[in-house]
Amino acid sequence: xxxxxxxLVHDLATRARAAARVLxxxxxxxxxxxxxxLAGLLRAGGPHLVxxxxxxxxxxxxxxxxxxxxxxLTLTPARVEAMAEGAEVVAALPDPVGRILWETxxxxxxxxxxxxxxxxxxxxxxxxxxxxxxxxxxxxxxSRNAIVLRGGSEALATSLALHALxxxxxxxxxxxxxxxxxxxxxxxxxxxxxxxARGLIDLMIPRGGRSLVERVEVEARMPVLAHLDGVCHVxxxxxxxxxxxxxxxxxxxMQRTGVCNAxxxxxxxxxxxxxxxxxxxxxxxxAGCAMVGDAAAQALDARVGxxxxxxxxxxxxxxxxxxAVVDGVxxxxxxxxxxxxxxxxxxxxxxxxxxxxxxxxxxxxxxxxNASTRFADGFEYGLGAEIGIATGRLHARGPVGAxxxxxxxxxxxxxxxxxx
Amino acid sequence: xxxxxxxLVHDLATRARAAARVLxxxxxxxxxxxxxxLAGLLRAGGPHLVxxxxxxxxxxxxxxxxxxxxxxLTLTPARVEAMAEGAEVVAALPDPVGRILWETxxxxxxxxxxxxxxxxxxxxxxxxxxxxxxxxxxxxxxSRNAIVLRGGSEALATSLALHALxxxxxxxxxxxxxxxxxxxxxxxxxxxxxxxARGLIDLMIPRGGRSLVERVEVEARMPVLAHLDGVCHVxxxxxxxxxxxxxxxxxxxMQRTGVCNAxxxxxxxxxxxxxxxxxxxxxxxxAGCAMVGDAAAQALDARVGxxxxxxxxxxxxxxxxxxAVVDGVxxxxxxxxxxxxxxxxxxxxxxxxxxxxxxxxxxxxxxxxNASTRFADGFEYGLGAEIGIATGRLHARGPVGAxxxxxxxxxxxxxxxxxx
Numbered sequence: 001x002x003x004x005x006x007x008l009v010h011d012l013a014t015r016a017r018a019a020a021r022v023l024x025x026x027x028x029x030x031x032x033x034x035x036x037x038l039a040g041l042l043r044a045g046g047p048h049l050v051x052x053x054x055x056x057x058x059x060x061x062x063x064x065x066x067x068x069x070x071x072x073l074t075l076t077p078a079r080v081e082a083m084a085e086g087a088e089v090v091a092a093l094p095d096p097v098g099r100i101l102w103e104t105x106x107x108x109x110x111x112x113x114x115x116x117x118x119x120x121x122x123x124x125x126x127x128x129x130x131x132x133x134x135x136x137x138x139x140x141x142x143s144r145n146a147i148v149l150r151g152g153s154e155a156l157a158t159s160l161a162l163h164a165l166x167x168x169x170x171x172x173x174x175x176x177x178x179x180x181x182x183x184x185x186x187x188x189x190x191x192x193x194x195x196x197a198r199g200l201i202d203l204m205i206p207r208g209g210r211s212l213v214e215r216v217e218v219e220a221r222m223p224v225l226a227h228l229d230g231v232c233h234v235x236x237x238x239x240x241x242x243x244x245x246x247x248x249x250x251x252x253x254m255q256r257t258g259v260c261n262a263x264x265x266x267x268x269x270x271x272x273x274x275x276x277x278x279x280x281x282x283x284x285x286x287a288g289c290a291m292v293g294d295a296a297a298q299a300l301d302a303r304v305g306x307x308x309x310x311x312x313x314x315x316x317x318x319x320x321x322x323x324a325v326v327d328g329v330x331x332x333x334x335x336x337x338x339x340x341x342x343x344x345x346x347x348x349x350x351x352x353x354x355x356x357x358x359x360x361x362x363x364x365x366x367x368x369x370n371a372s373t374r375f376a377d378g379f380e381y382g383l384g385a386e387i388g389i390a391t392g393r394l395h396a397r398g399p400v401g402a403x404x405x406x407x408x409x410x411x412x413x414x415x416x417x418x419x420x
Numbered sequence: 421x422x423x424x425x426x427x428l429v430h431d432l433a434t435r436a437r438a439a440a441r442v443l444x445x446x447x448x449x450x451x452x453x454x455x456x457x458l459a460g461l462l463r464a465g466g467p468h469l470v471x472x473x474x475x476x477x478x479x480x481x482x483x484x485x486x487x488x489x490x491x492x493l494t495l496t497p498a499r500v501e502a503m504a505e506g507a508e509v510v511a512a513l514p515d516p517v518g519r520i521l522w523e524t525x526x527x528x529x530x531x532x533x534x535x536x537x538x539x540x541x542x543x544x545x546x547x548x549x550x551x552x553x554x555x556x557x558x559x560x561x562x563s564r565n566a567i568v569l570r571g572g573s574e575a576l577a578t579s580l581a582l583h584a585l586x587x588x589x590x591x592x593x594x595x596x597x598x599x600x601x602x603x604x605x606x607x608x609x610x611x612x613x614x615x616x617a618r619g620l621i622d623l624m625i626p627r628g629g630r631s632l633v634e635r636v637e638v639e640a641r642m643p644v645l646a647h648l649d650g651v652c653h654v655x656x657x658x659x660x661x662x663x664x665x666x667x668x669x670x671x672x673x674m675q676r677t678g679v680c681n682a683x684x685x686x687x688x689x690x691x692x693x694x695x696x697x698x699x700x701x702x703x704x705x706x707a708g709c710a711m712v713g714d715a716a717a718q719a720l721d722a723r724v725g726x727x728x729x730x731x732x733x734x735x736x737x738x739x740x741x742x743x744a745v746v747d748g749v750x751x752x753x754x755x756x757x758x759x760x761x762x763x764x765x766x767x768x769x770x771x772x773x774x775x776x777x778x779x780x781x782x783x784x785x786x787x788x789x790n791a792s793t794r795f796a797d798g799f800e801y802g803l804g805a806e807i808g809i810a811t812g813r814l815h816a817r818g819p820v821g822a823x824x825x826x827x828x829x830x831x832x833x834x835x836x837x838x839x840x
Binding site for chain 2 (some may be wrong): 021024025104106110112117119120202203218221223241244247248251255337355359360361363364365366367368369370371372374375376380381382392393394395397398399407408409410411412413414415416417418419
């Protein structure tokens with residue numbers, strides 16, 4: 001069985017690598033045409049997709065899987081339409097390949113350019129959201145990378161049906177269908193085989209729960225673009241506008257609580273006027289947010305329960321927030337350095353110098369001044385789409401779009417120069 | 421012992437991480453002043469350095485280490501001066517940190533920037549060249565990264581003496597000396613401790629022989645910037661100028677043979693006129709190059725011996741070259757796809773379309789048209805200096821200078837925007 005998975009993954013990745021070489025040279029117009037074809041195929045195939053998905057959903061229900069998982073797994077006509085629109089958005093993005101990133105002409109007349117190129121073959125391991133199949137395939141194609149997909153077993157039939165449409169769209173546009181490969185079994189060994197396929201897969205992208213991501217980070221024999229945690233903070237400085245502080249804290253925490261860029265911890269400047277601090281806590285409580293905090297936070301509002309040490313590192317993914325009182329922006333920066341997950345951090349402040357200190361000193365994929373942490377995603381940043389939000393420091397960071405799936409090479413043009 | 425090394429490395433890296441946070445905020449002028457101070461300290465300390473190095477060299481001789489290793493290990497007044505000049509060159513480089521790499525203003529008036537920032541803490545494991553201590557420290561400082569250095573045991577006394585000067589230059593300029601840490605023992609467990617220090621060291625850079633680099637690639641629990649092999653090719657197209665082909669082939673192979681950007685394989689277009697092909701082989705033979713090749717290459721010149729299958733993947737690092745006859749640029753591209761190491765590949769051709777096909781389709785850190793492979797280094801590209809030449813695809817590629825040691829974060833400025 002393990003041997004079978006290895007052979008299977010090896011074959012898919014080898015053919016994907018050959019396809020990647022073709023794709024790297026394909027005109028962007030043809031890739032865009034394939035993405036537009038895909039949108040059409042998704043719309044035309046919508047009823048069939050929803051039907052296939054119904055079987056996955058029924059099986060998940062029969063296995064008594066959680067409502068949240070069943071919801072993530074479910075395709076509706078609206079979700080199919082969203083995937084189709086997503087493919088069109090990616091088709092309309094500027095070409096991320098072939099950009100001249102840097103150029104110099106040397107004294108010996110050599111012209112040296114750094115030019116963006118595809119990474120090669122991506123590997124993506126994900127869980128139950130079927131739309132990831134389409135999002136990942138479209139971003140990979142736009143950046144002229146091949147990709148080997150391995151979706152969650154609960155969504156297997158749905159993912160295979162979506163994958164068939166992706167391959168059709170490639171074939172219709174004279175592009176190699178092997179460029180988007182999918183592991184067609186629920187066999188868990190296949191993940192291990194992908195993680196060991198160094199030299200065949202250039203970059204692994206896990207997307208799912210913490211245990212999946214940690215397994216990929218530990219086992220992968222190639223670079224990993226991972227999203228680990230989203231322990232995001234909102235710091236309210238003494239110089240904050242009180243109304244803006246209430247609005248941003250509530251939006252960052254409560255606008256959608258199950259997502260990674262929702263805030264988990266509120267940091268209140270100890271110099272804040274008690275009325276302003278209480279105003280933020282009341283606004284959160286009134287919006288339905290449970291709160292735990294340190295002694296100073298508890299003293300501000302009786303609805304704040306005691307926090308455990310674990311709370312400061314917890315991504316609640318629900319209507320709950322931890323609250324700490326800190327000594328100014330320096331205290332906030334220190335707290336975030338200890339407990340932040342490198343995802344997204346925000347300051348609410350009217351004082352520009354304080355804001356700039358926060359933006360410079362806080363180390364995270366995204367740092368925001370007077371804006372909700374909920375904006376930290378590829379669509380909101382204008383990247384068109386995202387394959388995920390990276391919380392590591394390399395290769396790409398924060399929301400990763402098609403451009404983040406490229407690397408570069410040096411192209412040097414001469415007239416016979418030799419080195420002396 | 422293993423426990424001791426782990427504690428030691430953990431302590432050094434923890435203090436380096438704290439120093440990295442200070443360094444990230446230090447004005448570039450102060451960092452540049454430290455680099456200029458270092459140049460002065462190197463010059464003033466030259467005689468002492470050469471004396472300390474004498475003991476390392478004597479010990480290496482007593483252990484009967486190879487002449488090549490002893491040469492790499494040896495400091496001379498000229499080599500000390502070269503290090504001092506290198507520090508000054510790095511001081512004069514533009515600031516790689518704080519560059520705005522991309523900027524957009526969204527419809528909701530959010531201003532989104534991608535800004536270059538330091539990576540954090542680098543780890544460098546290297547062998548006997550003492551200058552690596554200074555090169556690595558200066559590039560790390562310029563890019564505002566801390567670095568943990570672990571040099572080869574043969575050069576330990578020399579490296580420690582150089583490291584002391586680096587720390588002095590930091591102290592003199594009110595920068596934290598812990599930003600450049602050095603493992604002060606020859607204990608081999610220290611390398612393992614560094615490779616396991618995930619979360620403390622953000623990027624490992626091995627510099628040395630294949631076995632060191634492979635160990636780092638296999639064991640490192642963090643991203644690796646590695647230089648594995650330099651199997652570089654020179655392809656001579658039918659459209660090549662014969663004189664240029666001779667000159668470039670000889671320069672690429674023979675100008676300096678022990679270096680990674682020297683060529684190892686000559687690819688001759690089967691459509692080349694026999695006189696032109698023989699001219700290249702004769703020029704190489706006359707320059708003192710031994711040659712092995714396929715049957716077609718052997719038929720061109722009796723001095724070409726038979727190649728084994730291993731020859732096509734061998735980095736000779738000496739005056740020897742493998743020669744294959746290929747079918748045009750397509751054949752060359754195929755040969756390089758199978759046997760290239762992703763380092764540097766060159767085409768000699770007068771036909772511009774053929775050259776562009778080669779530059780686009782060959783996958784390597786550097787691709788050159790009508791120029792010697794020997795130009796593929798950070799100095800020749802105008803990067804000022806290089807920490808190494810990366811043969812992987814991520815994070816940086818080809819010659820890596822101070823800019824390659826940065827990553828980015830998204831900085832978002834708003835006026836209270838919330839997400840709807």
